[in-house]
Amino acid sequence: MHPQNQIAKKWQKLWEEAKVFEVKEGHKKKFFVLDMFPYPSGKLHLGHARTYSISDCFTRFKRMQGFNVLHPIGYDALGLPAENAAIQNKTHPKTWTEQTITLMKQGQEELGFSYDWSRELRTCDSDYQRWEQWLFLKFYEKNLAYRKKALVNYCNKCNTVLANEQVIDGRCWRCHSEIEQKELEQWFFKITEYAEGLLKDLEKLEKWPERVRLMQKNWIGKSEGVEINFKVKSFEEIITVFTTRPDTIFGVTYMAIAPEHELVMNLVKGTPYEKKIKKFWGQVKKESEIERTSAELEKRGCFTGAFVINPLNNEEVPIFVVDYVLINYGTGSVMGVPAHDQRDFEFAKKYDIPIRIVITPEDKLLDYKKMKEAYVEDGILINSGQFNGLKSIEAIEKISDFIDKNNFGKRAVNYKLRDWLISRQRYWGTPIPIIYCDKCGIVPVPEKDLPVLLPQKVEFTGKGNPLNIESFTKVKCPNCGSIARRETDTMDTFVDSSWYFLRYCSPKYDNGPFEKNAVRYWMPVDTYIGGIEHAILHLLYSRFFTKVLKDMKMLDFDEPFMQLFTHGMVLKEGEVMSKSKGNVVEPEEMYEKYGIDTLRTFMLFGANPEKDLEWSDEGINGIGKFLNRIIELTEFSQTNTAKIKDHYLVSKMHSTIKKVTNNLENFEFNSALVSLFEYTEYLKKNQNLVSKETYKKAIEPLLLMIAPYAPHIAEERWEKFGNKPFISIASWPKYDEHNINPNFEAIEGMIERISYDINSVINLTKIKPTKITLFVAEKWKYNFFSHFKRELEKTRNVSDLIKNTIKYGNEKEIPRLINMILKDPSKMPMAILDEKLEFDIFNQEKQSIANKFKAEVEVLKASDSNEAKAKQALPGKPAILIR
């Protein structure tokens, strides 16, 4: 066993015994760090390991900062893979799920993540299902859960329907097979009622990544416009269209209607067009959703023989059945304005429909014969009766008003968002608590009868819904007692994950889905950590649930997640790791070889957590070295009493704490590690040059700061260093700005360069020095000065230099520099040469050089005579004299 892992075992046990990570509500300031709970599909993989290392590092940091941190974990245990595995392996989904949870949990425990395990939850537990069903009934009471017959997405491979959000490019999000449209009666959640709130409150989510907010915004897809009613000539029917461009209404030359539209058959029945339209519809229907919605496809349509009347100019225009109009967006019909809409333009060209220009750009005239594409921009209205001469923006207002006033239609808002289809025709989910009675209709299962449990003895054949067995479906109607039938659909697993974060607040609570006070204390989640793949699905649903529960007065906040952090994936050679590609790296293998803390730290070092991490086994060794160095440092018992570098070390310590703290606050774990590398290196180099007290004071912050990365090693060293456990709950080190000397690195660099030169001289002359004389001459100076000297030489423009020094220069140096330049601009290099500060510094640092070379050191100001002396003594080294 790797020595690190032995230590890890020890501390994991101690943590558990002392319940270090278990938290209760209290008066301390809380912080809720939530991991997206995993779907247990087998062993922990490297992606999981990285995600949880990220969240654990952050959690531990927050905990050490003194927050009462809730960091729970659980398992999104219901779902199709378990059922499929059951069919394949002839086991029960429950057995399979329990096995995979055990495997996964083992991995999580071994890596030492600081979860409050006492709050672990599983969505397949009966009490979880009970309260989920209870929530469903509340939704049902408020008419937010309803059943309707509709065209729905059906995946033939998964044998179930899917929500719109779960269809990606016309394919199933899980198995990628093509989706078929079927008309079925299904359960929906009325998420569209919350479309506006879900959209508007995106603005509140300042700590969410911009792209996630944008994705949600696009998904909700709000557009404002008007609905306009067109009367159908010689029929009693009306066709309503939705448009965002009422300013183009005088350009309407046809009406486009979706083939599925209920009016179509009425219009053509018994006319010569009936046959043609039926044939056309047949053709379109044969094509898959993917083919039909491909943007490249040429638009096709078919004249119906009917006409509508444009209410604004009373013109008759032909009605076409058209494949490019979607039945489930807007009203399923669109007014055709070929001159100002690209699709309409293409369609009109193909079917010889007139193109009438009603919007013109301000600087030129359009000619419909010469147009190659539609003019879709704003402009000035022409050929538009009383609205001629208006700009598009004004015209949209005026025409909308006009339509409103004359009852030709009304202003309207349209959303792309559809209601959330939650029925699934599968076994391994939470049963929908509904009973169908021939007399009473839809009857909710009474609260006292919850939970509706899944029957255990079920056959998994892969055909049909396994719940469709009499022992489950045959029930008495709770209302009238007559024989009734139980709903066999289960809920989408995304329902399970839409409220689990609330359950974490009081996971054992028995009188409701969550305890109000616990939720009031812990919620909302301060930081939510997970993958970008949930940008729409889960994150939208959870927001919806929160808003609904707020309206039901069960919550007093309306957004569940204050900050969202989306991490990158772990890649190998640019590809996602997967079993089929054979490029899987097992975390277990890695930590057995390199150690648990090394693996954790390495995953935080390789890349910014937000970005993808390109995995390579090679770099991991470097981290091992680094951790070993820290161990060595804490083992070092130095007896030195010199204080040569004390003030530098103190400065370095404070600046390191500052950097690391800021980095961790912003999830820049890799940058924080770099600062820790440097600090470790510095400590190591200067072990002998600092006093014992300072050294000890400097080591402790290092251990504290490495604790979120490598908690086990940190605990071990912390204890060995004479501190009481646990470092995991020790206070995060504080820094004091006054102790940070911004120049010390420059000074140190300077000393190092001098030492290097002294060394070279020694090597050249083979003199073993007893006395070294340093002349503070032009060569030894801050880079800052050399920079300006160079600039001065280049530009010879003193006033510019002064101006820009004020603007950009190091603030502390400005007054002095300006004084110097103002006194005598031409002497500026000399002024720098004689800089008093440098001389003082060298005097201060005399001791450290003396120490290094075990020789006496004297520092002389570089006057002409001194320098001449130096040059004489050692022609190659004008500034150092060695005896």
Place this chain on the structure above:
RNA sequence: GCGGAGGUAGCGAAGUGGACAAACGCGGCAGCCUCAAGAGCUGUUCCCUUAGUGGGUUCACAGGUUCGAAUCCUGUCCUCCGCACCA
């Protein structure tokens, strides 16, 4: 097509106007240690030179702003991601 994020040394990855030939790690090279290998340690790693705190050319490409650009602006090319016949 629309929207977003990017392109930095052999690789990974920091750096968003001034101490930048550019942190840090990996890899490479040289040295120490060792019989030897590994580990560890020290140094080095754009090019040319040097006794160098010297010179040259760099941060996708091309222009521009500035005393000064990897960093700001404009254009071009490329990569990744999301949405997409949304009226």
